[in-house]
Every structure is written in structure tokens, then in C-alpha cells.
Amino acid sequence: MNPDVIIIGSGIGGSTMAAALAPSGRRIMILERGERLLDSPEARDAGAIFGRGHFRPKETWLDGNGRGFNPGNYYLAGGNSKFFGAVLIRYRREDFAPLRHLGGTTPGWPISYDDLEPDYQAAETLYRVRGVATEDPTEPPHSGAYPFPPIPDEPAIADLRRRLKSVGLHPSSLPLGVDIDRWLARAQTPWDAYPDTVGAKSDAESVGLAAALAHDNVTLATGCRAVRLIADAHGKITGVEVERGGRREVLSAPIVVLSAGAVQSAALLLGSADKDRPNGLANSSDQVGRNFMNHNCSAVLAVHPFRRNDSVYQKTLMINDFYLRGGEDDTPLGNVQLLGKISGPILASSSPLPGPMASWIAKRSVDFYAMSEDLPNPESRVTVEDGQIKLDWKRSNWDAHLALVSKLKSFLRRAGFPVVLSSAFDRRTPSHQCGTARMGSDRKKAVVDTTCRSFDHKNLFIVDASVLPTSAAVNPALTIAALALRAARHVTQHEFTA
Template sequence: MQPDVVIIGSGMGGATLAAALAPTGRRILILERGEHLCPSAWDRDATAIFGKGVFRSDEDWLDGADTPFNPGNYYNVGGNSKFYGAALIRYRATDFEQCQHAGGATAGWPISYADLEPDYQAAEHLYAVRGALGDDPTEPAHSGTYPYDAVPHEADIAQLRDRLKAAGLHPSSIPLGVDLDGWLAAGQTTWDAYPNTCGAKMDAETCALKAALAHPNVELRTRCRVTALRAGTDARIQSVEVEVDGAAETIAAPVFVVATGAVQTAALLLASANDNWPTGLANRSDQVGRNFMNHNCSAVMALHPLRRNGAVYQKTLMLNDFYLGSEDQLPLGNVQMLGKITAPILAANSKLPTWAARWIAARSFDFYAMSEDLPNPDSRVTLKNGRIKLDWQRSNWDAHQRLVATLKQALRRAGFPIVLAQAFDRRTPSHQCGTARMGNDPATSVVDTFCRSHDHGNLFIVDASVLPTSAAVNPALTIAALALRAGRHIEQTEFAA
């Protein structure tokens, strides 16, 4: 079919936008470089996933010192959401405002939380979010309720919640996109970092793409790698160049959407440079690729030698007591449970002997401490001889160290004499964002508040690259909400005739 809209990428942004536009009847073509994940013998094999990396791509990027590294991104239908922890958390209202952090100040967003709240509500319904209102002290206003009750705590996690309350904290349920019964029926594991091949995790393919493809006007093509966008002299995008099984193809359309993730989106726009746009498309501001952010994250393990943890999935609890800061302390970040760490996972990420890994994993309660990384124009994605170079300039690290130290103290008050921490490095993509930032000023931003390129009127960017700040919670729901907002705008402006 000759498409009206070409969407590049089928992750949270691309799939959600397709679902938003599908009811218009316009012809929508989704191009995905990967294929569908199919059930395999490795789906619940922790050694294969965490030790051998069987699902990771073999792609290498360069770091700031030109040293190759494997970034750990996934290329398949549904994007990284097929492996995500399914935490679908709204940004806090203050995340949209100017904010002082230990590592500097953020300028805020060009839209407010109130502007995006209806789309948050709609995204929670599209992704069948399980949650509970009322326990989180930082919770922003909701115009409605969650479509489903929160995923239940296991017995040991319910006891942990009581211990944390007794230590003066305010634990709350993580809003999750998981059909618990369906997930556990396919295997007794957590879902965090495991592939969703059973349809029980509410990812981009399971929810949004399925809804979009229910319409006959929507088509998904896999194994299609877009290598460049082509702009005419009038600045409008005319076509995309695609590699399909080694063969080149050109696809034209009136509207184009890039939704390939913060790094790949920047790389594609830079690779699309031509005589009229010598620094890359959508890059008149010289901001494409800049302001890369990746959350500062650590795994924190709390142990009591005489207390075992029988949880299977564990990831149902979070703490935001340290998120907003206080009179004597700046914001530190979010804490949430990791999916239960088992002996194979622990052995794959440490030098522990098998017996020690088993002993620790049987007793550990595993947390994910996450702090905001601040925008920095020198933290950036570039191309070197056609190869992606990611020079991540980590920021706000002192705040993250204080978050980990504060969490350790709180866990000791809650009855855990042993608390260990390990920071994640650049090989673990912790919510990459920021390389095509949203803003009102075309001189300092890449897209407007509806994710439309300032430079190319028929180009939209709908993924984590547009986020002006990283906040300190998982970005998946915010990406989906922005995609719904962009979809409504496209329908009203591009399809109005």
C-alpha cells in the first residue's frame, strides 16, 4: 500500500502512536528492523539470559574514548519493552518544573504535568496498568483510577512492606503492566529483563501494536532497517531509504515518524545529512545527539542471615520518600524492587562461587536505586566513520551515592544487618533519553510540544529522545502518553482535510 504515515520503530513510542492513529482509517506503515520474538528454550533460562546474553544484539558502539562496547539494546517487534520491567509510572508533577539538584539545575519542560495528565490516563488504560492510589507521598493528581488493582505482594514482600513502614518510610505499589497469572503460568520467574513471549507482559507489541494491527489500514513490515531520511529543498521529508534483506528500497509518504530510541534516532537523523542539511536532519539547532541521559542506577541487596526470601517475582514495591528532597536535602531519586535475583543471575554478574550465590540469593531482598541524570550538551551521540559513538557524561552522581547511602541506612533500620550495593555501568541501558529534546525555541530544541520537528513540518519524533529531562522513574508510560498526544495532534493537523 502507499502509506499516509510511515512510522520507523515499533517500541513504546511507535506502537502507541500507531494505535492512536489507526482508527482514523489513514494508511499506516510501521517499519521494524527486527523480527517477532518467538517462544524458545531460553525464555526463562537465567543463565542463558544474564550469563550468555542470548537475546542481546551483537552490535558494538564506541564510548567516549573510542573503545567498543556492547550496549545491551534489543531489536525486535516491540523494541526494548519486550524485556522491560513493566513499571509504568507517571513522572511526578515537579519533574516538569525547574528543579535544583546536587549536580545542577534542570530547566523544566515546555508543557506541564496537567497538560499531559489526560494522556497518562489514556496510556494506563491502553497498557492495562495494575496500580493503587493513595500510598505514595509524591503521587501526582489522577483524573481517574487504574484500570486494574495492583499486582499483589508475595508474603515475604508484604512483610517487607510492614518493616519499611515501621522504619518510617512510605512504601507503595509499583504501577505494573503484567497479567500475573498468565506470566507465572508460563514459568515461575520474575518478568524483569525476561523476554515476553507469552503475551502476559503489557509491552508495546502486546498492547498498542495489537490494537493498531486490528485495523486493516495498518501494516507492519519486519526486517526493514531504515538507513536515511531524504528531505527536499522545501524542507519536507520526501522518503526513507530502507534495507530489506540486503536490498535497497525507497518509501515515500506525506508524514514520517521516527521512534527508534534515543541513540538510534539521533544516529539516523545525523546519518541523513545532505547538501541542504549538512549537519543532519532536524538539526538546525545543533541539538540532535546532545543532552543524552541515562539514569544513575545501582542494585542494592538487603540480607538477614536467618531470614529467607521466598518471593518468585518480588517487583511490586517502591519508595519515593527521597524523591522530592526536603528542607535540608535536594532530590535523590526513586527506589523500587528489582525482579527477584536468583543464584544464576547473581553468579552471572559476580565472581561468587555457586554455593555463595545460592546462599545470598535465597536471603536477599533486591532493590533498584535510580537517580536523575541531568541534561548536558556534551553528553552526546555522534557518528564516527558511520559507527555510533556514545560519549555519556554521567551527572548528578553525588546525589545517587547519597540515595544509596540513605537507602542502606533505612534498610538497616528495617532489620537488615547486611546491605550491599553495585552500580550499573554503561553496558546496561538504564532508560536512555534526551537526544532530540522538546522545546518551544527552535534554536535550542529539536521538536515542539507535539513532537513535531522544528525544521521539517511533516517529521515527528516519538520516543525517549524528546524527553527534556530524565526524571528519576521509568520513562515508558511518559513515552506512551507523549505518543498519544502527538497522535491527536497529527490527526487534527495532518488529517484535517
Template sequence: MSETPDIVIIGSGIGGATVAAGLAASGARILILEAGDHLPDRPENRDPRAIFQRGHFRPKETWYERDGTGFNPGNYYNVGGNSKFFGAVMLRYRREDFAELAHLEGVSPAWPFPYEELEPWYSRAEHMYHVRGRQGEDPSEPPHSADYAYPPIPDEPPIADVRARLKAQGLHPFSLPLAVDIDRWLAKAKTPWDAHPNSNDGKMDAEASALSIALRHPNVSLKTRARVLRLEAGDNGAIERIHYEHDGATAVMSPKLVILAAGAVQSAVLLLRSADGRRPRGLANGSDQVGRNFMNHNSSAVIAIAPRYRNTSIYQKTIGFNDFYLSDGEGGPPLGNVQLLGRISAPVLKGTLPKIPEWALAQITDRAIDFYAMSEDIPHPESRIMVEGERIVLQWHRTNWDAHLRLVSKLKAVLKAAGFPLVLSRPFDKRTPSHQCGTVRMGTDPATAPLDTFCRAFEHPNLFVVDASFLPTSAAVNPALTIAAQALRVADHIIATEIAA
């Protein structure tokens, strides 16, 4: 694209790729800037030892805690963003997640609009990402205006057995809505997809789904290895220039609209690093909320073991249950979602237990099934992303942890009653990006939120932020579908108010 584009989208993850797909047919000249590159099709993509033992794909990056302690964050920079490695679960927030919801530790605030406002775009996003699912199995599921286009991915026999055991305990296991073409995935190699990178193998990530749709249009282009350094705003607040680096050379661009979708951490970092004399706290930050309200799901791996159980599954990740989502099952506060992890094999487990030989770990994993327990992290202003020179500083004020411990305890009791006498758990920490969100939240009051309900910055009329950072709450389900739905809603709004106007 030789001319200055009308719209620049920064980032090609779920938010950036989906908003690009939503805008593509408008005819506007759109350029997507991606800091990373395409993930190559390499043997390591399906090698659990490379992924979990050697950390082949982990970024060479260090973030810092407030006391200066460094850690490797586990975020990815490539075309498609973190979705290249995601578990492909595309659940809707529950209707109740859009309203104020009292938890064991505090109150999760209401969204600035109800579930019904976003619902049509949820259905569009499900079809765009070829989500496979079945309605009616989960009592907490909100209403759909359109059915899934594809049936759910089938349970493997050991998983069907566990589904039956859970039903016998009075629970309501449901088929996870999954963005995976299972036949294509298994044709390449018989592995799980959770945490395995996708190179056009059948996982419907941001690149394979939304970005491929956008790039079919001649008015849309993608520039890789293009890292945005800062945004420059004029006196009237409009973003006038994007300063970026491409293959080692710096460049400047002046589009009409800027859509920031670099991820919940990097979007906040870019706005903070774009501070100037008129805006010393950073762009879009008159409310002092940019970087604040960082949320990362409270989550744990829960492994259930039984001597007579044999888990011969390949991918495993097909069921979940929400019986403790809206309450603890006894009239108490919400606890969260439970879903299967991708199959934990001996090579995967050795990444956590490196001193134990794989043959010994196989005695455990062959007799085990692996769950992921996830609870809401309530927004807190002192949970925040900050910048200190070139350093990214994460101060995570984890909330609602006691509720998560109750969820894990409930899950352990259920699994023991279902015939698994030994149940172990291990929490995930900040090195695992468990659905980071909330750092540039949307709202109705510019004094308390950087963005309006269409993700436009209150202080910058031509700046939108469309990634997980806009989420007012984390809920307790995977956020990818909600980000995609809002991205399509924002795209329609931009077409109506900026392009067609």
C-alpha cells in the same frame, strides 16, 4: 499494503507502537517499519542462565567511546523494542518533574508544558497498557483524572514483610504500577518478568498492548527486518523519501508523514546519518542539539541480606518508595526513586560473579532482597551521541552522581535499620540501557530544541520524533508511561491537524 502509505512509523517500541494505536482509527494508511523481528517463544525466554550468564539475547553490536574503546550496549532490536525486556513499571513523572528543579549538581530544566497538559493521556496510556496499581499510597503521586482499571499485583509474603518493615521506619512504600497480567505470566513459568523477554506471556509490552490494538485495523501494517538507512529531505524541508533495507534489498518510500521512533540513540543516529549538502550537520539539526543532552539514569542494584530472612518470592517486584524523591528527607536536594528489582536468584547473580558456584550464591540470594535505586541524570550538551562512519559513538557526561551516592547511602541505612545487617550495592554502567533519553528534545525555541511541543521537527513539517529522545529531562522514574502518554497526545494532534484538516 501495496500503495505508498500516508504515514510511516520507524520503530515499534513504546513510542512507535503507541502512536500507531492512537492513529489507527483515523483511516490513514499506516506502515510500521521495524529493524528486528518478532521474538520467538523459546526456552531461553525463561532461562536465567541463558539470559544472565550466556547473554543469549544481547545484540551482536558494538558502540564506541570517544577514545575508540568498544562496548556491547545491551539495546534490543525486535518487535516491541526494549519493552520486550522491561520491568513493566509504568510510573507517571511527578508534577514537580515538569517544572524547573534544583538538584545537588545543577538544575533540571522545566518542560515546555506542565503536568496538567499531559495528564489526560497518562490515564489513557494506563488503560491501554492494562496497568495495575493503587492511588493514594505515595505522597509524591500527582493527581489522576481516572483510576487504574485493575488492582495492584499482590505482594508475596516475604515482600509484604519488607513493606511492613519500611512502613515501621516511617517510609511510604507503594504498590508499583505494573503492566503485567500476573496470572498469565506465572502460568507459563514461575519466574520474574524483569529482564525476561515476553512472548505473549502476560507482560503488557509495546507489542502485546499498543501494537496489537493498531494491527486490528486493516489500514495498519507492520514490516519486520526493515532497517531504515537514511531520510531524504527536499528543498522546503519536507521528508520526501525514506531509504531502507528489507531482507538485504534496498528500497525507497515516499509517505506524507514520517514518525521516527527508533529509540533515543538510533533516532539521533538516523538524523545525523541523513546529513546532506544543505544540512551538513544532519536533519532537524539547525540547533546543533541532535544527539546532545543524552541522559541515562544513575542507577544501582542494592542487595540487603539478613541471616534470618527467607526470600521465597518468585517475582518480587511489587513495591517502591519516593520518600527521597523531592528532597533527601531532611530539607536537602532531590535524590531519587527506590523500587524492587525482579528477584535475583543464584543463576542470575552468577552472571555478575561467575567464579562462585551457584550453591554458594544461593546462600546469599535466599536471604536477600533486591532494590533498584534510580536518580536523575541532568541534561548536558556534551553528553552526546555521534556518528563516525558506521560507528556509533557515545560520550556520556554523567551528572548528579553524588546525589545518587547519597540515595544509595540513605537506602542502605534504611535497610540496616529494618533488620538487614549487610547491604551491598553495585552501580549500573553504560552497558545497561537505563532509560536512555533526551537526544532529540522538544521545546519552544528552534534555536535550542529540534522538536516543538508536539514532537514535530521545526525544520521538517512532516517529520515527528516520538520516542524517549524527545524527553527534555529524565526525571527519576521509569519513562515508559510518559513516552506512551505523549505518543497518544501527538497522535491526537496529527489527526486534528494533518488528517482531519
């Protein structure tokens, strides 16, 4: 029996969309190129995850110079969220309007924060977010409370919070989707960048997909890779060509939702070019694949040689004092949050330090993640050449990021950490990729409208990070989920009743 809706991808966007549409009773088929992740000893082994890259896919993309690299994206039920840090934070209200940065001015969004706020609230409820909305001075208005209180600081982090306040900063609790007792019952490890095999993180599989599959009208096809979308002369998407079990077939549904991620969604649209649309589907604006953004990120380790940090998970607070101001001409710098606790094997795998030295430092460090906005640039783009993905990321706003790292180091030294080290993340780390099928109100400049529907194909919705007009400087998962709920509401109210 043919489905009413095909959803390509089971990450945050696709799974949230499925969960929201499932109560309608319409037949929904979710296509996932990967499989469900099973528990294994490697799932909590830092050496396997960070040193040997046990879970990294055997895949090569090309950079802007034609050099191959392993991108570190994951193809699993739940997508990249299986490994995410479970930070479920709203964009700040100011992020939706044009915002002047050291590296340029953002274009803003075609919708406001207030337009999306009810969906943020619903997404926080669905994903069981732990948090408190009264500590951070940049926190936008909430129409309701978080469903659960924040995850408690461990002793070393409680001490850190006091130290940060003593130097005039405003540390606040990270909004997180983690059942901490369930996570620690499996093993005493951080969750940041570790795969969830026990349903303790509020990832796309454990929450969105589980909620969708609780309905008999929803099915999940794993090991099923979409290779091409097929459109008729009028622009209707008439088929999804898939590959599974070594065979190809064409599936069809009245509504198709693309949620394969910022790079893969763009690649699929570009790779679906036909004689009527030689530049790819959904691409009359020539914006598919363009405006790729990837946050500017650095790890910052604050070290005190005589003070140990015995935290297990660590990742419970953030600093937004420099989010909207603090740079040259008082321009924004970005967000700072804790990383999951760095261990010796993790540090050794990402630095030239020998194992014993890496372990000594890791036992005495508090580990931060400094994140600055990457601005949209049409020449920063995804292309497909002979079936090969090429990602020519043109990093922007880097001076603002260097200023953020410098300012953070200064405050950490004042807070009692005599040694502060930093290292930037490179392109092999997918630091919140977004922007390749941007949302807008003008079809000549954007790929989708404010409901995430393609301007070119009225039965195609794109619901993942690719539609984000700006990257802001916070983790995008909650915003993707909120946009998926907004798109699902439009489909339910307007498409299902047509």
C-alpha cells in the same frame, strides 16, 4: 499502495502512535528492523539471559574514549519493552518544572503535568496498568482510577512493606503492566529483564502494536531497517531509505514518525546529512544527539542470613520518600523500587562471587533498584563516525545517587537487614536512555515542539525517549506512551484534516 504514515520503530512510542492513529482509517506502515520474538527455552532461563547474553544483539558502539562495548539494546517487534520491568509510572508533577538537584538544576519542560495528565490517564487504560494512586505521597493528581488493582505482594514482600513502614518510610505499590497469572502460567520466574513471549506483559508488541494491527489499514514490516531519511530543499521528508532482504529501496509517505529510540533516532538523523544540512536532519539547533541521559542506577541487596526470601517475582513496591528531598540542602535523591527477584545465576553473572555463594545470598536477599536523575548536558552526546555510533555519556548528579544508596542502606539496616550490598550499573545496561532530540518551545534550543513535530521538517514527528527534556528519576515508558498519544491527537486533528 503508498502509506499515509510511515512509523520507524515499534517500541512504546511507535506502537502507541500507531494504535492511536489506526482508527482514522489512514494507511499506516510500521517499519521494524527486528523480528517478532518467538518462545523458546531460553526465554525463561536466567543463565541464558544474564549469563550468556542469549538475546543481546551482536552490536558494538564506541564510548567516549573510542572503546567498543555491547550496548544491550534490543531490536524486536516491541523494541526494548519486550524486556522491560513493566513499570508504568507517571513523572511526578514537580518534574515538569525546573528542579534544583545536588548536581545542578533541570531546565523543566515546555508543557506542564496538567497538560499531559489526560494522556497519562489514556495511556494507563491502553496499557492495562495495575496500581493504586493513594499510597505514595509524591503521586500527582489523577483524573481517574487505574484500570486494575495492584499486583499483590508475596509474603516476604508483605513483611518487607511492614518493616519499611515501621522505620518511617512510605512504601507504595508499583504501577505495573503485567497479567501475573498469565506470566506465571508459562514459568515461575520474575518478569523484570526477561523477554515476554506469551503476551503477559503490557509491552509495545502485546498492547500498542496488537491494537494497531487489529485494523486492516495498518501493516508491520519486520526485518526492515531504516538507513536514511531524505529531505527536499524545502525541508519536507520525501523518502525513507530502507534495507530489507539485502536490498535497499525508498519508501515515502506524507507523514513520517521516527521512533527508533534515543540513540538510534539521533544516529539516523545525523546519518541523513545532505549538502543543504551537513550536520544532519532536524538539526538546525545543533541539539540532535546532545543532552543524552541515562539514569544513575544501582542494585541494592538487603540480606538477612537466617531469613529466606522465597518470592518468585518480588517487584511490587517502591519508595519515593527521597524523590523530592532528603539530600544535601534537601535536594532530591531519587526513586527506589524492587528488582525482579535475583537468582544465583543472575548474581553470579554480574559479580565475582562463585556460584554457590551467589545462590546462598540470592536466597536470602531482597533486591532493590535505586535510581537517580541524570541531568541534561549538551556534551553528553551521540555522534556517528564513519557509520559507527559513538556514545559519549557524561554521567551527572552522581553524588546525589551515592547519597540515595547510602540513605537506603541505612533504612534497610534499621528495618532488620544486617547486611546490605550495592553495585552500580555500568554503561552496558541501557537504564532508560533519553534526551537526544529534546522537546522545547524555542527552535534554536530544541529539536521538536510540544507536539513532537520537528521544527525543521513539518511532516516529521519524533516520538520516543529522545524527546524527553529531562530524565526525572522514574521509568519513562508511560511518559513516552502519553507523549505519543498527544502527538497522535495533533496529527489526527490538524494533519489529517489539512
